Amino acid sequence: MEVIGAAIIGAIGAIGAALISRLIPERRPLNANKSQPNSGRTQDELVSRTRVAQESQSRPVAIFLAAITFVACGAIIGITTNAINGYVSPLYFVNILEWHDVDNVQRAAIAQGVLEGVLYGFVMGLVFAWNMGSQGHGKVPYGYAAKYIFGTASAVYATYTLGGLVAVGLAALSPDFYRNAFVGVPEAQSEMLSYAWVGGAIWGAVFGGLLCFVVGLAVFRSACRRDFSGAKTT
Numbered sequence: 424m425e426v427i428g429a430a431i432i433g434a435i436g437a438i439g440a441a442l443i444s445r446l447i448p449e450r451r452p453l454n455a456n457k458s459q460p461n462s463g464r465t466q467d468e469l470v471s472r473t474r475v476a477q478e479s480q481s482r483p484v485a486i487f488l489a490a491i492t493f494v495a496c497g498a499i500i501g502i503t504t505n506a507i508n509g510y511v512s513p514l515y516f517v518n519i520l521e522w523h524d525v526d527n528v529q530r531a532a533i534a535q536g537v538l539e540g541v542l543y544g545f546v547m548g549l550v551f552a553w554n555m556g557s558q559g560h561g562k563v564p565y566g567y568a569a570k571y572i573f574g575t576a577s578a579v580y581a582t583y584t585l586g587g588l589v590a591v592g593l594a595a596l597s598p599d600f601y602r603n604a605f606v607g608v609p610e611a612q613s614e615m616l617s618y619a620w621v622g623g624a625i626w627g628a629v630f631g632g633l634l635c636f637v638v639g640l641a642v643f644r645s646a647c648r649r650d651f652s653g654a655k656t657t
């Protein structure tokens with residue numbers, strides 16, 4: 424089930440990023456208007472662009488490292504978020520995943536987070552690596568791609584937190600509605616809020632993470648077309 428979910432998310436991410444990247448306006452090349460005199464700023468931009476072009480040699484290893492980085496980030500996100508979730512409300516995992524016979528729920532939650540994080544990271548890493556090779560013509564350095572990867576990973580923590588806070592707010596605002604709308608919600612107020620945090624945080628990480636990936640990939644594709652459009656392989 425996790426594999427199917429990861430594949431679906433990866434496909435949605437690829438399609439969404441391709442559509443969004445088409446909406447991002449292209450930057451005109453620096454030499455598009457030859458009638459204008461070269462100002463100091465334009466000269467600096469030309470020097471910077473030349474340096475990037477010179478440093479951008481064929482880097483299949485960089486593409487592989489980018490994909491591996493996505494997998495590593497997925498695993499780290501899974502470990503850290505589910506370590507928190509398993510501590511805050513073990514009851515959530517017992518009720519939702521039916522872990523009635525699990526002795527250490529937090530440890531099992533961490534293992535579950537690693538599994539799902541690696542699967543999602545693997546699929547998203549493949550999609551990102553393909554775009555890194557196709558949009559950048561195989562010339563994108565690893566450091567250039569890494570800032571987009573780490574930016575996406577950092578944004579997932581923001582959506583994870585936001586999802587948890589929204590769910591806690593909803594449960595606090597209307598406890599009866601929350602208990603009737605979701606499965607296995609405990610009666611005690613404190614346990615219910617902890618339960619709500621975990622459920623909302625997971626949804627925030629999954630769906631918010633997909634949104635972060637789509638937007639980040641769209642921006643990355645646009646940047647690659649801008650900075651490496653002329654760096655075709657021979």
